[in-house]
Amino acid sequence: MAECFNLPQDCNNLAIQQLPGLILPPGSLKRSSKTHQFLPLKQILNKDDNQDSPAPNKPLMLTIPLAGKYCGSYRGWLILEDRNEEAFTNKINKDMLVLNPVSGEKFELPDVSTLPPYGTGGVPSWYPRSCSIEKVVLSCCPNPSESNSCLVLAIYNYGQIAYCKLGNREWRSIGFGRSSIDHEGYLDAVYCHDRFYVLHISKKLFVCNFDGSDLCINELINSVPRTRNSSFKTLEHLYLVEAQGELLIVVRRKDDGDQPALTSQFLLYKLDSDSYYRDKHEKVNDYDWDKHQVRSLGDYALFLGPTQMQPFTLRESEASSLKGNCIYYTDQSVNAKGCKNKQIRYDAGVYNLETACFEQFPTTTSTQKMHMIWITPHGIV
Secondary structure (H helix, E strand, C coil): CCEECCCCHHHHHHHHHCCCEEECCCCCCCCCCCEEEEEEHHHHCCCCCCCCCCCCCCCEEEECCCCCEEEEEECCEEEEEEEEECCCCCCEEEEEEEECCCCCEEEEECCHHHCCCCCCCCCCCCCCHHHCEEEEEECCCCCHHHHHHCEEEEEECCCEEEEEECCCCCCEECEECCCCCCCCCEEEEEEECCEEEEEECCCCEEEEEEECCEEEEEEEECCCCCCCCCCCCEEEEEEEEEECCEEEEEEEEEECCCCCCEEEEEEEEECCHHHHCCCCCCCECCCCCHHHEECCCCCEEEEECCCCEECEEEEHHHCCCCCCCEEEECCCCCCCCCCCCCCCCCCCEEEECCCCEEEECCCCCCCCCCCCEEECCCCCC
C-alpha cells in the first residue's frame, strides 16, 4: 500500500515548477543523509531569469525522513535501500522503498532476504549475500490504485537478477530456459514492449518473457554494438533505453588520459521492430547494428545519469530551456568525484547529436558533484 510523507508544500510546488532537474542521491550530502539537493536545469545552465526561483548556486533542499542508499530511479521516482548492519556480523536488515521525493508517496519492496540465491560463483563465503543491490528497474511509474501492474527487476550480487510485482512480499526467481544461460553477470535492464531486456557482461542481449505466471529469460542477440577504432585508452559504457516505444542501445565513449576521463562521443542504435516479436527461443546472430544506427532524436532530448538511473526522454516543448535532439548527461558512476582543479571540466553537460558538439555544464559549487540523477514531471504530477 502506498504511504505519504508530509513534505513542505512550498518546496514541492517550487520543485514541480522547475522540473526537469538534478537531484543529489541521499547520503551524498555532508549536512544530512536525509536531505536531497535539487538543481533545476535552467539554473544549471545559468539561464534562469525567474525572480521567484532560488538564487544561482543556492539549490533547493528537499528534506525526506528517510536515510538510505540510492539504488535506482525511474523518471521522478527513486528506489532507496534503508540499511541497518550489525557490526562484525553478516546480519544485515534492509528495507527497500520506491519513493516520490516531491510528493512523498512511497511503496515498499520485498525484503532483500527473499532474493533467490542462484549460484555463488566468484562470491567469497564471508560476503553477505543480501548486501549488494546494484540496480532496481521499474516497468512504469507506480500507481496507488494499480500497484500490482508495476513490475520490478533487481540486479544484485555480481549481476544476478530477480523480479516481483509492486505489492508482493517476496522476490521471485527468473526462469532460465537453457542451462547454457548464465545466472550472473547482468549489467543493465529496461522495460519495453511488455517485457524486460537485459544486457550481459558478455555483450549479449537477453529478453525476459512471461511463460504463464513465470518470467523466463532467453538470449535474443549474440552481440551488442561494438564501435570501431577503439583503443586501450578508450572506455565505453552502454545504456539500455526505452524511447517512444523503441529499444535503444546508447554507447558512451570516454578518452582515458591523464585527467579524469571525459565523454568524447555518444552513439545510438535501435532494435528493429521484427526483433520485438520473435519466438522466445529464436535468437539473432550477427545483428547489423550499423544499419540501425540512430542519428537523430527529433524534438526529443535524452537524459543519462548514473548507472543506477533509468534513462528517459522528454519532448522539447515539455520543459523550458530544453533543446531537442540533445543528450543531457552526468557521470555514469554514482560515486564519481569531480577534480578540485576548476580549470578541468567535469564530465557533465549537453551533447548535440546534429553538430556532434559538447557543451559542458558550468563549474560551480553546486555542480562539483555531478553524480546526480535527473527527475522529470512525468510520474511526479
